Each structure stands twice: as structure tokens, then as C-alpha cells.
Amino acid sequence: MRPSLAAFLSGLLFAVGLGLGGMTDPSNVLGFLDVAGDWDFRLAFVMGGAVAVHAALRPLILRRARPLFAPAFPVFSLQRVDARLVGGAALFGVGWGLAGYCPGPALASLGQGGPALLVFVSSMLGGMALARWVAPERGAGDDARGQERPASGAEPRHVSS
Amino acid sequence: MDSSFALPLLGGALIGLSASLLLLAHGRVAGISGVVASLLAPVKGDISWRAQFLGGLLAGGLLLAWSRPGTFALPEPLDGGRVLLLALAGLLVGLGSRLGSGCTSGHGVCGLSRGSPRSLVATLTFMATGILTVFLSRHVF
Numbered sequence: 001m002r003p004s005l006a007a008f009l010s011g012l013l014f015a016v017g018l019g020l021g022g023m024t025d026p027s028n029v030l031g032f033l034d035v036a037g038d039w040d041f042r043l044a045f046v047m048g049g050a051v052a053v054h055a056a057l058r059p060l061i062l063r064r065a066r067p068l069f070a071p072a073f074p075v076f077s078l079q080r081v082d083a084r085l086v087g088g089a090a091l092f093g094v095g096w097g098l099a100g101y102c103p104g105p106a107l108a109s110l111g112q113g114g115p116a117l118l119v120f121v122s123s124m125l126g127g128m129a130l131a132r133w134v135a136p137e138r139g140a141g142d143d144a145r146g147q148e149r150p151a152s153g154a155e156p157r158h159v160s161s
Numbered sequence: 162m163d164s165s166f167a168l169p170l171l172g173g174a175l176i177g178l179s180a181s182l183l184l185l186a187h188g189r190v191a192g193i194s195g196v197v198a199s200l201l202a203p204v205k206g207d208i209s210w211r212a213q214f215l216g217g218l219l220a221g222g223l224l225l226a227w228s229r230p231g232t233f234a235l236p237e238p239l240d241g242g243r244v245l246l247l248a249l250a251g252l253l254v255g256l257g258s259r260l261g262s263g264c265t266s267g268h269g270v271c272g273l274s275r276g277s278p279r280s281l282v283a284t285l286t287f288m289a290t291g292i293l294t295v296f297l298s299r300h301v302f
Contacts (some may be wrong), residue, residue, distance in 0.1 A: 006186030007210040011217020012224070013179035014191065014266075019225040019232040021172020026234055033288075036218040042169045047269055049173020050180070054274040067188035069210075074188055075283030076275075081282050087260025090266070096251025097294025098246060102265040103258060105191040106251075107215070108222035109245040114236025119244055120251040120285075127196040127255020135260055 015108040021046035024109050026100025033097055052080040084135065095127075180271050183214065192267020193218070194258035261287070 022028040023046060031040035037119055066072055096102050101109070110117050179295050189196075196211050205286060223233045237243070253288035258264040261283050268287075272280020 002208065003186065004213050006182060008211035008217040008220070010179045010183040010186070011214040011219075011235065012219075013182065013223025014193075014214075015218045016225060017175030017177075017179060018189075018220070019172070019229065020175065021169045023172070023298045024222075024225070024233050027297040028275060030295055030299075033291045033298055035292055036300055037295050042166060043168035045166050046173040046176070047265075050270040051173075051174040051273050052173045053177025054180045054270060055177075057177070058173050058184065058274055061181060061185045062187075067184065068186045068197050069225075070186075070188040071189060073184070074190060076277065078279065085261050085279055086284055086286050088257045088259065088289045089283040089286035090257070090261075091250040092257030092261055093266060093292075094294045095210045095250045095255075095257060096265075096287060097291035098253070098298070099250035101250070102193075103197060104218065104264075104266050107193065107197065108225075109233050110219060111222055111294045112233040112236075114228045114257055115239055116234075116237050116243070116247055119239070119247040120254075123248040123251030124255035125197075125201065126253040127195070127257075127258050128200055129255075130252070131198075131259030132202060135257075148282030 007070065014104060017050070018108050019048075019103050021049075022107045023102075024112075026105075028097070029100040029102075029105075077144075088131075176266070176270060177274075180266075180274070190267055190271045192256075192263045192271060194264040195262075197268055198255075198259055257287075 001161060018024055022043060031038065032043040034040075041061065061067075064072060071097060092102075099120055100115075103124060106113075106121050106124060108120055113120075183191045184187050189210065191214075196214055197205065200211050200215065222233075239247075254264070258267075261268070263280065263283060265284075265287070268277075268280040268283040273284060
């Protein structure tokens with residue numbers, strides 16, 4: 001498998017999973033968050049299924065010395081629960097609850113959602129840029145990125161299969 | 162099993178597979194906000210897998226639209242209030258996901274899978290404020 005195909009396939013699988021799971025229809029998402037109303041808790045199974053599969057496969061993958069196309073697996077050095085983490089997550093949840101879109105479903109729906117999705121996605125990108133401007137990250141160790149372990153001098157091992 | 166739970170479970174399993182594939186191939190965390198945000202200020206040598214993942218995400222959307230119409234919300238009529246709401250929601254989602262170092266995928270799927278306390282706190286927090294927001298908008302105002 002060529003490196004390019006793996007990342008592309010991963011993105012494709014992600015979108016198909018979101019769509020089959022019902023995450024690309026905001027009415028499902030808002031129904032899931034509406035615990036005081038006619039609560040639709042099916043979306044809990046999306047996260048549950050994803051966590052179950054990834055939690056099972058992850059240790060098997062990490063038995064390898066390194067990823068197929070990269071020098072090292074990520075190391076998560078940041079352990080601190082701080083105001084930035086909690087405040088950011090809180091703002092994120094408010095936005096999620098207002099429109100019913102989080103980043104993955106919004107991007108996967110971009111071609112289908114008409115002007116509403118264009119408005120949402122463009123202001124989402126604006127918000128991401130704004131975060132960089134108002135509160136640049138201190139040091140490495142971003143959760144969603146993982147800190148690169150210093151490459152031990154080795155070139156990424158390219159494995160074809 | 163009730164079939165209405167089977168599809169969300171299957172969808173979730175595919176997302177778990179997707180995250181596993183990205184970890185296996187590139188050693189990366191499939192956090193959508195992180196993957197995309199880093200394309201806004203690209204670092205040399207760290208662009209192609211992100212662009213390809215994003216391309217796959219968009220292609221997956223097109224594949225679904227073709228094979229399963231009805232997967233997405235119908236395009237809605239937009240008035241001024243709706244535009245404002247969507248713009249505010251998008252801004253908060255973008256800003257909050259970066260300040261909080263992740264979103265539903267990075268914290269909710271990948272972080273919980275590795276048992277990260279930070280991700281647990283983040284997930285509980287955005288669930289709580291999401292629930293509160295829907296409660297206020299549907300049942301109070």
C-alpha cells in the first residue's frame with residue numbers, strides 16, 4: 001500500500017463511518033444532546049463502537065517498532081488538565097450544541113449541505129485560525145497531534161504491501 | 162439487537178478502523194480538528210498525509226451522497242438569523258477545538274481509546290456544554 005493511499009483510505013473510512021452512524025445529520029446529533037426532550041441515545045453507540053475497535057487495535061499496532069510510513073509513534077507528554085483544555089472543550093460543546101456539527105461531519109457534508117455548510121465550515125476554519133492568534137500553543141504536546149519522539153536517526157521505513 | 166443500534170455501532174466501528182489505519186500507517190492521531198487546523202499553517206513535510214486524509218473525508222462524503230442519499234441534512238433555507246447562528250457555531254467549534262486540543266474524534270475517540278485523563282475531561286466537558294446548549298435552546302428560550 002502506498003503511503004498516500006493509507007491516509008486517503010483512512011479519511012474515506014472515517015466519513016463513511018460518520019455517515020452510517022448518523023453523525024452527518026445534525027438532527028440526530030441534537031436529538032442525542034437533548035437529554036431533557038425525546039432523547040435519542042443511538043449516537044452513543046457510534047462513539048462506543050469507535051472506542052471499542054480502536055482500543056482493541058491500538059495495542060496491537062503499538063507492538064511495532066514504528067508506523068509503516070513514519071519514524072515514530074506519537075508520545076503524549078502533556079498530562080495537565082488546565083483551564084485552556086476545559087475552556088476550549090466548553091466552547092466547542094456550545095458550538096456543537098448550536099448547530100449539531102462537529103468538524104468531521106461538517107467537512108464530510110461539505111459537498112451536500114448547501115450554503116449552510118459553507119457558512120459553518122468557513123467560520124470553523126476562521127475560529128481555528130483565531131485560536132492560533134489569541135492563544136498560540138505553548139510548546140509541543142498537542143493531544144490531537146502527539147509529540148514526535150526524536151527520530152532515532154533512521155529514515156522512515158517504507159514498507160510495501 | 163435492535164437494527165436501529167446496529168448502524169451506529171457499525172459506523173463507529175469503521176471510525177475506529179479509520180483511526181487505527183492512520184496510526185498504523187502514519188503514527189498519527191485521527192483528530193479531525195488537528196488534522197485540518199495544521200493545514201492552515203502548514204509545516205513542510207507534514208502536509209501530504211493531512212491533505213490526503215482530508216481528501217478521503219470529502220470523497221467519503223461524496224460516496225455516501227451517491228450510495229445513500231438521505232445520509233445528510235437537506236439543504237436548508239438560510240435567513241439572516243440562521244446564517245448568524247451557523248457562523249457563531251462554526252466559530253466556537255473551530256476556536257474551542259483548538260484551545261481544547263481536540264474535538265469529538267481526537268478526544269472522544271482516540272483519546273478515550275488510549276485512556277487519556279485529559280481526553281476524558283475534555284469529552285465530559287463538551288458533552289455537558291453541548292447538552293446544556295441544546296437544553297437552553299429547545300426548552301428554555
